[in-house]
Amino acid sequence: MNTHEARLDALRKELKNRGLDGFVVPISDEHMSEYVGAYAQRLAWLTGFGGSAGTAVVLTDTAADPAAAMFVDGRYTLQVRDQVDGRLYAYESVPQTSVAKWLGAHAPEGARIGYDAWLHSRPWTEAVGKALAARGGTLVPVDGNPVDAVWQDRPAPSPAPALVHGQEFAGEASEVKRAAVAEWLTAKGIDATVITALDSIAWLLNVRGADVERTPVALSYVIAHADGTAEFFIAEEKVTPELRQHLGNAVTLRPRDAFEEGLRTLAGKRVAVDPERAVNAIFDVLRGAGATLVEERDPTVLPKAIKNAVEQQGHRDAQAADGASVTRFLRWLDETAPGGTVTEMAAADRLEQCRAEGGDLRDLSFDTISGAGPNGAVVHYRVSEETNRTIEPGSVFLVDSGGQYPQGTTDITRTVWIGPGEPAAEVKDRYTRVLKGHIAIATAVFPQGTTGSQLDALARVSLWQAGLDYAHGTGHGVGSFLSVHEGPQRISKAAGGQAGSDQELMAGMILSDEPGYYKTGEYGIRIENLILVEPREIAGAEGAFLGFETLTLVPIDRRLVEPALLNADEVAWWNAYHARVLEVIGPRLEGADRAWLEAQCKVL
Structure with a gap:
């Protein structure tokens, strides 16, 4: 019995002891975070899956077929098969199916399925x-997570101190942000709102932390009141004198484990809770306490997404430092990798070293995707x-990375050709179609009120014309020294209610522009820059229009481009973009790095 089989067996025994017929194990924490701390990595511990989104369902009856299933979306179709034992778990694809549909088809009649x-x-x-009710079954909230009961060496939550995020970076004082939330509550006749998303808390209070790898947040909760005050629930050992002084008298500090008690004090109050971002337990506690629940989107989500002038300039500054670091890495890769001695891990390490040497790097913004050939x-x-x-020499290498x-x-993807030799015609064709899609988004001009889902097809048209596509969104929101994936804005095929799909794009929002193409078993292609939504002045325009400023400044590999596929406007974009790269990044480089950049930025 291997490690993950033994863990699955131990969980089943624990479930049987609790009188449960099954249990659902998500990648999640108490804050519905995308990336979670080590203490909350239950799915990875149980199954071996290392992705950032997924869920397992485990039934106690091992004779059931299947007795367990893993649910992932199109990003992880290949990864889940590499990491999760197919003898133990059936592979299920989201959104084609869901945990609800699967349990509706596979849970035993009258089953008691546990959930946290x-x-x-x-x-x-x-x-x-x-x-489950349709099968006579019930979904049972557990008292204590059964995975934790069998996870003997489970890490403790991070004890790292919370940090003050200065106004020179935030651009707006916490008091001003809290006053805006108070005004929103008052206008809606609501007494308080419960804020549980860690990046929302960090933005509202101008604090950061080191509790979640790659995302600078502190484990905490906030209850914000209509009078502009707030209660901040955070472990006492994380509170420094600097933090106390920064928060001031209008923010009351309470222990994180007193949060449930804090919710109960809202008895008789009208309380706003975000059903997309708050876990079900919060609804249960508030309802049990006698509060009146009002379902509203977290009031910090939209103002956090619309970057102020200080945050916009901060992004430009971060991109300039990051762009120089990535350029130094690409020059090193271009000269070293053709020797056939560089591994994916060595490349990722070198890139992190270049970032650490080139700016005030606090962390990576996610684990570097360093994929050679089929990977x-x-x-x-x-x-x-x-x-x-x-x-390998004579192959395609994809590197998707970012810094905090x-x-x-920051978040940038470059796909490069590793010499010697020339890329195959098919590779150049696919790469250029991805490039055309990238340029189409970068140069899009659209009326105010346009959603990301309305733009998404622009990135895919050239691929569609060749009978090709990609199974991920084209763009996600990005935070300011916060989450690399930030809502509510996105550019994606999905519409009709999927998170962010119906959010209009607004000036000040930052998104990624990252179409791609992936040939299973051979190579992957993705070109990603970050873009800022900005007003567009158009002579004679009937209404307000928007466009994008490209923030990421790093050369794109010209060896993979088939110029015959580009039209005159696309070539003009390429040349203008690389002139801008040379203008901003060039002064930050010297010697061989500068000479290499100049060669990459020549007119196409």
Whole structure:
């Protein structure tokens, strides 16, 4: 019995002891975070899956077929098969299916399926409960997570101190932000709002932390009141004198484990809760206390997404430092990798070293995706000792990476040709089609009120014309020294209610522009820059229009381009972009790095 089989067996025994017929294990924490601390990595511990989104369902009856299932979206179709034992778990694709649909088809009649109410949203709980009820079953909230009961060496939550995020980076005082929330509450006749998303708390209070790898947040909760005051629930050992002084008298500090008690004090009050961002347990506690629940989107989400002038300039500054670091890395890669001695892990390490030497780097913004050849076709590939490949001469290499700087968060993908020799005609064709899609988004001009889902097809048209596509969104929001994936804005095919799909793009929002193409078993292609939504002045325009400023400044590999596929406007964009790269990044480089950049930025 291997490690993950033994862990699954131990969980089943624990479930049987509790009288449960199954249990749902998500990648989640009490804050519905995308990336979670080590203490909350229950799915990875149980199954071996290392992606950032996924769920397992475990039934106690091992004779059931299947007795367990893993649910992932198109980003992880290949990765889940590499990391999760197919003998133990059936592979299920989201959104084609869901936990609710699967349990509705596979749970035993009358089954009691356990779930941790601190890890799931209320809409999820309702959907799964309804599916089980149709089979005479029930969804049962557990008292203490059963995975934790069998996870003997589970890490403790991070004790790292919370840090003050200065106004020179935030651009707006916490008091001003809290006053805006108070005004919103008052206008709606609501007494308080519960804020549980860690990046929302960090933005509202101008604090940062080191509790979640790659995301500078502190484990905490906030209850914000209509009078502009707030209660900040955070472990006492994380509170420094500087933090106390920064928060002032209008923010009351309370222990994090007193949060449930704090919710109960809202009895008789009208309380706003975000069903997308607050776990079901919060609804249960408030309802049990006698509060009146009002479902509203977290009032910090939209102002956090619309960057102020200081944050916008901070992003430009972070991109300039990051761009120089990535350029130094690409020059090193271009000269070294053709020797056939550079591995994916070595490349990722070198890139992190270049960033650390080139700016005020606090962390990476996510684990670097360093994919050589076929590994580049795994959309959210994460290199490990088991998968580490040598970057072979005469191949395609994809590197998707980013840094966390106090001024801003970066995210960039470059796909490069590793010489010697020339890329195959098919590779150049696919790469150029991806480039055409990237340029189409970068140069888009659109009326105010346009959503990301209305722009998404622009990135895909050239690929569609060749019968090709990619199974991920085209763009996600990005935070200011916060989450590299930030809502509510996105550019994606999805519409009709999927998170962010119906959010209009507004001046000040930052998104990624990252179309791609992936040939399973051979190579992957993605070109990603970050872009800022900005007003567009058009002579004679009937209404307000918007466009994008490209923030990321790093050369794009010209060896993979088939110029005959580009029209005159696309060539003009390429040349103007690289002139800008040379203008901003050139002064930050010297010697061989500067000479290499100049060669990359020549007119196409």
